[in-house]
Amino acid sequence: xxxxxxxxxxxxxxxxxxxxxxxxxxxxxxxxxxxxxxxxxxxxxxxxxxxxxxxxxxxxxxxxxxxxxxxxxxxxxxxxxxxxxxxxxxxxxxxxxxxxxxxxxxxxxxxxxxxxxxxxxxxxxxxxxxxxxxxxxxxx
Amino acid sequence: xxxxxxxxxxxxxxxxxxxxxxxxxxxxxxxxxxxxxxxxxxxxxxxxxxxxxxxxxxxxxxxxxxxxxxxxxxxxxxxxxxxxxxxxxxxxxxxxxxxxxxxxxxxxxxxxxxxxxxxxxxxxxxxxxxxxxxxxxxxx
DNA sequence: TATGTATTTAACCGAATAGTTATTTAACTT
DNA sequence: AAGTTAAATAACTATTCGGTTAAATACATA
Numbered sequence: 001x002x003x004x005x006x007x008x009x010x011x012x013x014x015x016x017x018x019x020x021x022x023x024x025x026x027x028x029x030x031x032x033x034x035x036x037x038x039x040x041x042x043x044x045x046x047x048x049x050x051x052x053x054x055x056x057x058x059x060x061x062x063x064x065x066x067x068x069x070x071x072x073x074x075x076x077x078x079x080x081x082x083x084x085x086x087x088x089x090x091x092x093x094x095x096x097x098x099x100x101x102x103x104x105x106x107x108x109x110x111x112x113x114x115x116x117x118x119x120x121x122x123x124x125x126x127x128x129x130x131x132x133x134x135x136x137x138x139x140x
Numbered sequence: 141x142x143x144x145x146x147x148x149x150x151x152x153x154x155x156x157x158x159x160x161x162x163x164x165x166x167x168x169x170x171x172x173x174x175x176x177x178x179x180x181x182x183x184x185x186x187x188x189x190x191x192x193x194x195x196x197x198x199x200x201x202x203x204x205x206x207x208x209x210x211x212x213x214x215x216x217x218x219x220x221x222x223x224x225x226x227x228x229x230x231x232x233x234x235x236x237x238x239x240x241x242x243x244x245x246x247x248x249x250x251x252x253x254x255x256x257x258x259x260x261x262x263x264x265x266x267x268x269x270x271x272x273x274x275x276x277x278x279x280x
Numbered sequence: 281t282a283t284g285t286a287t288t289t290a291a292c293c294g295a296a297t298a299g300t301t302a303t304t305t306a307a308c309t310t
Numbered sequence: 311a312a313g314t315t316a317a318a319t320a321a322c323t324a325t326t327c328g329g330t331t332a333a334a335t336a337c338a339t340a
Binding site for chain 1: 297298299300301306307308
Binding site: 006008009010011012013015016017018021024025028074076077079080082083085086088089090092093095 | 146148149150151152153155156157158161164165168214216217219220222223225226228229230232233235
């Protein structure tokens with residue numbers, strides 16, 4: 001493992017826990033106290049406190065002070081970094097959708113062509129070549 | 141921790157390691173063998189093999205067979221799920237950009253107004269109301 | 281059939297996680 | 311000063327993680 005584990009690893013690691021994601025979901029609605037955050041969970045305060053420490057260490061939240069409370073606030077930057085990383089791979093799944101779009105478009109055109117053929121049997125338009133481009137890469 | 145740790149946790153957990161992210165980066169370029177994947181790293185084959193098992197378990201890669209090789213292939217779906225989760229929070233950082241946009245726009249308008257004032261000192265036009273509409277909520 | 285090649289499995293180890301209960305710190309209230 | 315509330319820290323435990331080396335498996339080829 002690299003020096004002190006990089007920021008991105010810390011972020012993904014922090015997100016890899018349902019409790020912490022639930023805490024973030026709550027914080028997305030607005031700043032709130034630790035006990036308020038702890039309420040929905042069947043676990044001790046120290047456990048929640050540790051989760052908050054993980055989130056804070058990853059830069060996903062920050063804490064201030066209000067009397068004896070330590071209100072937590074979500075910090076979008078770390079989330080954005082994770083999003084930026086994923087951005088690089090977005091084409092991998094969008095490609096598939098693009099191909100699906102192509103496929104659906106082709107089907108639609110074909111259907112329209114069939115319709116036309118059925119309607120006016122004597123004046124066939126230039127038929128659409130089906131699957132003109134490489135059709136590989138799809139699965140499941 | 142929930143039953144057998146949910147898929148999303150497994151995905152984020154898998155992404156929380158620089159070696160595994162590097163492996164995915166390589167696989168984004170195309171299917172390849174385990175030893176090819178292992179080459180750049182200063183670690184034993186079994187270590188890489190374990191990383192691959194983690195990635196496979198998270199659904200981030202799949203493996204086939206070609207003679208004695210087990211070529212690995214990146215699977216975009218799991219990545220998309222992670223992206224979908226982040227999607228919910230995207231407004232949190234885009235909001236800030238929106239405000240910056242508003243600010244820059246306001247500055248621009250102000251500068252234009254100042255210019256106008258300086259140029260023709262006697263016929264001031266109706267001033268633009270700044271930030272008239274809500275500018276949040278759009279994405280991509 | 282024996283040998284080499286690609287990869288996984290087994291057994292082990294130290295460090296990090298995620299939780300617990302008990303104690304302590306900090307600030308407000310009386 | 312004493313008591314209450316909010317949260318963190320300490321100390322402990324069980325499990326998981328990331329790595330190791332050594333042995334086993336699966337396939338190809340001579």
